[in-house]
Amino acid sequence: xxxxxxxxxxxxxxxxxxxxxxxxxxxxxxxxxxxxxxxxxxxxxxxxxxxxxxxxxxxxxxxxxxxxxxxxxxxxxxxxxxxxxxxxxxxxxxxxxxxxxxxxxxxxxxxxxxxxxxxxxxxxxxxxxxxxxxxxxxxxxxx
Amino acid sequence: xxxxxxxxxxxxxxxxxxxxxxxxxxxxxxxxxxxxxxxxxxxxxxxxxxxxxxxxxxxxxxxxxxxxxxxxxxxxxxxxxxxxxxxxxxxxxxxxxxxxxxxxxxxxxxxxxxxxxxxxxxxxxxxxxxxxxxxxxxxxxxx
Amino acid sequence: xxxxxxxxxxxxxxxxxxxxxxxxxxxxxxxxxxxxxxxxxxxxxxxxxxxxxxxxxxxxxxxxxxxxxxxxxxxxxxxxxxxxxxxxxxxxxxxxxxxxxxxxxxxxxxxxxxxxxxxxxxxxxxxxxxxxxxxxxxxxxxx
Amino acid sequence: xxxxxxxxxxxxxxxxxxxxxxxxxxxxxxxxxxxxxxxxxxxxxxxxxxxxxxxxxxxxxxxxxxxxxxxxxxxxxxxxxxxxxxxxxxxxxxxxxxxxxxxxxxxxxxxxxxxxxxxxxxxxxxxxxxxxxxxxxxxxxxx
Numbered sequence: 019x020x021x022x023x024x025x026x027x028x029x030x031x032x033x034x035x036x037x038x039x040x041x042x043x044x045x046x047x048x049x050x051x052x053x054x055x056x057x058x059x060x061x062x063x064x065x066x067x068x069x070x071x072x073x074x075x076x077x078x079x080x081x082x083x084x085x086x087x088x089x090x091x092x093x094x095x096x097x098x099x100x101x102x103x104x105x106x107x108x109x110x111x112x113x114x115x116x117x118x119x120x121x122x123x124x125x126x127x128x129x130x131x132x133x134x135x136x137x138x139x140x141x142x143x144x145x146x147x148x149x150x151x152x153x154x155x156x157x158x159x160x161x
Numbered sequence: 162x163x164x165x166x167x168x169x170x171x172x173x174x175x176x177x178x179x180x181x182x183x184x185x186x187x188x189x190x191x192x193x194x195x196x197x198x199x200x201x202x203x204x205x206x207x208x209x210x211x212x213x214x215x216x217x218x219x220x221x222x223x224x225x226x227x228x229x230x231x232x233x234x235x236x237x238x239x240x241x242x243x244x245x246x247x248x249x250x251x252x253x254x255x256x257x258x259x260x261x262x263x264x265x266x267x268x269x270x271x272x273x274x275x276x277x278x279x280x281x282x283x284x285x286x287x288x289x290x291x292x293x294x295x296x297x298x299x300x301x302x303x304x
Numbered sequence: 305x306x307x308x309x310x311x312x313x314x315x316x317x318x319x320x321x322x323x324x325x326x327x328x329x330x331x332x333x334x335x336x337x338x339x340x341x342x343x344x345x346x347x348x349x350x351x352x353x354x355x356x357x358x359x360x361x362x363x364x365x366x367x368x369x370x371x372x373x374x375x376x377x378x379x380x381x382x383x384x385x386x387x388x389x390x391x392x393x394x395x396x397x398x399x400x401x402x403x404x405x406x407x408x409x410x411x412x413x414x415x416x417x418x419x420x421x422x423x424x425x426x427x428x429x430x431x432x433x434x435x436x437x438x439x440x441x442x443x444x445x446x447x
Numbered sequence: 448x449x450x451x452x453x454x455x456x457x458x459x460x461x462x463x464x465x466x467x468x469x470x471x472x473x474x475x476x477x478x479x480x481x482x483x484x485x486x487x488x489x490x491x492x493x494x495x496x497x498x499x500x501x502x503x504x505x506x507x508x509x510x511x512x513x514x515x516x517x518x519x520x521x522x523x524x525x526x527x528x529x530x531x532x533x534x535x536x537x538x539x540x541x542x543x544x545x546x547x548x549x550x551x552x553x554x555x556x557x558x559x560x561x562x563x564x565x566x567x568x569x570x571x572x573x574x575x576x577x578x579x580x581x582x583x584x585x586x587x588x589x590x
Contacts, residue, residue, distance in 0.1 A: 028354045051347075058201015059501060061337075061361035064350035068314045075347035087502035101530045104571040107538030107547045112505045113256075114543060129498065171497045194490075202358060204480075204504035207493035211457045218490035230359035244387045247428040250395030250404045255362045257400060272355065 025160045027056050027125060027133035032063040034159070035125070039137055039152030040065060048140030050148060051078040057132040059083040070139045081122030081145075082136030083115060089131050092122030093146050121145030125156045168303045170199050170268060170276035175206040177302070178268070182280055182295030183208060191283030193291060194221040200275040202226040213282045223258060224265030224288075225279030230255075232274050235265030236289050264288030268299045311446045313342050313411060313419035318349040320445070321411070325423050325438030326351060334426030336434060337364040343418040345369040356425045366401060367408030367422030367431075373398075375417050378408030379432050407431030411442045454589045456485050456554060456562035461492040463588070464554070468566050468581030469494060477569030479577060480507040486561040488512040499568045509544060510551030510565030510574075516541075518560050521551030522575050550574030554585045 027035075032054040043050040044067075051066040051074025059082070066074050081092050088095065095118040098105040109118050120142035125133035135152045137145040170178075175197040186193040187210075194209040194217025202225070209217050224235050231238065238261040241248040252261050263285035268276035278295045280288040313321075318340040329336040330353075337352040337360025345368070352360050367378050374381065381404040384391040395404050406428035411419035421438045423431040456464075461483040472479040473496075480495040480503025488511070495503050510521050517524065524547040527534040538547050549571035554562035564581045566574040 029351060056201070056358075058199070058203060058358060060201060060352075060358040061350055062352050064347055065315060066346075066348050068312075072342075072344060072346040087500060087505075089500045102525070105548055106525065107528060107545075110539035110543050111509060111546050112502070112543060116502075131500075172494060199501075201501060203495075203501040204493055205495050207490055208458060209489075209491050211455075215485075215487060215489040230357060230362075232357045245382075248405055249382065250385060250402075253396035253400050254366060254403050255359070255400060259359075274357075 025127035025132055027054065027062055029062060031156065031159055035135055035152040035156050036063045036065055038155040039135060039148045040067065042148040042151035043067070043137065043140060043144065046140065046144045046147060048144040048148065050137050050139035050145065051075060052148070052152065053078040053082040053136045054152070055079070055082040055086060055134045057086065057130070059086045059134065062133070067139070074138050077117055077138035078121070078136040080115060080117030080136065081138060082134040084117050085122035085124045085136065086131055086134035087116065089124050091124070092118055093120035093142070096120065121149050123149045123153045125153060127160050168270035168275055170197065170205055172205060174299065174302055178278055178295040178299050179206045179208055181298040182278060182291045183210065185291040185294035186210070186280065186283060186287065189283065189287045189290060191287040191291065193280050193282035193288065194218060195291070195295065196221040196225040196279045197295070198222070198225040198229060198277045200229065200273070202229045202277065205276070210282070217281050220260055220281035221264070221279040223260030223279065224281060225277040227259045227261060228265035228267045228279065229274055229277035230259065232267050234267070235261055236263035236285070239263065264292050266292045266296045268296060270303050311413035311418055313340060313348055315348060317442065317445055321421055321438040321442050322349045322351055324441040325421060325434045326353065328437035329353070329423065329426060329430065329434040332426060332430045332433060334430040334434065336423050336425035336431065337361060338434070338438065339364040339368040339422045340438070341365070341368040341372055341420045343372065343416070345372040345420065348419070353425070360424050363403055363424035364407070364422040366403030367424060368420040369422070370402045370404060371408035371410045371422065372417055372420035373402065375410050377410070378404055379406035379428070382406065407435050409435045409439045411439060413446050453559070454556035454561055456483060456491055458491060460585065460588055464564055464581040464585050465492045465494055467584040468564060468577045469496065471577040471580035472496070472566065472569060472573065475569060475573045475576060477573040477577065479566050479568035479574065480504060481577070481581065482507040482511040482565045483581070484508070484511040484515055484563045486515065486559070488515040488563065491562070496568070503567050506546055506567035507550070507565040509546030510567060511563040512565070513545045513547060514551035514553045514565065515560055515563035516545065518553050520553070521547055522549035522571070525549065550578050552578045552582045554582060556589050
């Protein structure tokens, strides 16, 4: 039978991931939104920092969804989605739900993607670094 | 840690569920489409019978997604989504992705919804019966 | 000068509102998603309880948005959006973003709507009651 | 009479095409989704391999649809849809339904397009090769 042991992105863990990402963004001086989604790309936790742009709900959620949907860091989609790349056109596929710049990371349980995090509001580098801080918390829990 | 044992809708099982639903529809004399989705509502297997209407890809997938999203048989959404019901307006929410007539069933692993089946093309009663036949195969495997 | 003192739905307060709604839902035995939005209808905080349906991210956010957009409890939109009502076509307007069943409430600062709360996952009555619990926390803070 | 003998993508043949594409992807070590559509671009068969990304249902179906809609391999749309190309805005046309990277092929019966195949989940080259394997089965049957 295909029963498997599986690590879940539950609400408690999603908050820990989100808190770590927000703390990282604060340390970087960035005002961001943070989204944590489950393995189906569905939102579990979202937070927008005071003063962060209203694009955050769309972009942070989109990055987290994209990271799950494509099983990759959204930072790694920048080059392939550039003109002439293998995935040029991806950002406008799927009704515009794919957000292909840095700040999204899948959350892995061994070879499975069981969730994702998306950060938006800072520079691409800041968003990516904050997402890494969130993913690190997940990895420690899943370990 | 939130690690859990979980029954999965893998490709092999999704085909078994789909085959059972299609066989049931054939026995009922209905030409249908059958969709099987995972716990995130994402498609795993789809089949449209020869001669079945082209609405099937939209409606069968929509019923399976709806059954997962609302953790209920879509047949049980007919009354609440009727005028004056608690969920009137649901069919036009979510960009029209919710399909609220009979033929969709969630697939349960104990208290979790781990997938869904949607059947479309026959009467509501036929679609529902064929979906039940598919879900029964899932239940025997999960048992 | 046209400056006004305005009560804001900041992150800290949004969490307090969300926590109160979730605690109310737990007391009612409902598994829900809770969304808190600002005066522009943009998400500030979202939480989905473990085991709550994946329709929550769409519906809870939609109810909060609708409550702000129309400056009314979504429960009060059920009758006017029924067939023959003044707002019969509303649920399908705005690209399906309006969700017109109970569980959404605007958050008022005197005569201004400065935010909204949306709860989804329980019955209409449970969702509405949990939203009231969240709004009460807001009102005490704003008072 | 304007009757023509027309080769159809029926369910049995669609499965054979899908099976060949999946076997090819497996041999290439890629985890993919495979979609087979009819001459109207409507889904006949879909399969997502265990562990394949959840973007597959959108992208594989989109590639198959695009190949039928434009009567061309989607790999041949990469250059014309690049900036300055004749079809530069195509990926964002049609509500984002066109997916213009490798992996989609039309299925020809002499001068008619009677179906399409779309593969997604591997690299562009892998998706294209797997689609070719599926189309070869179709061509042998149609021959």
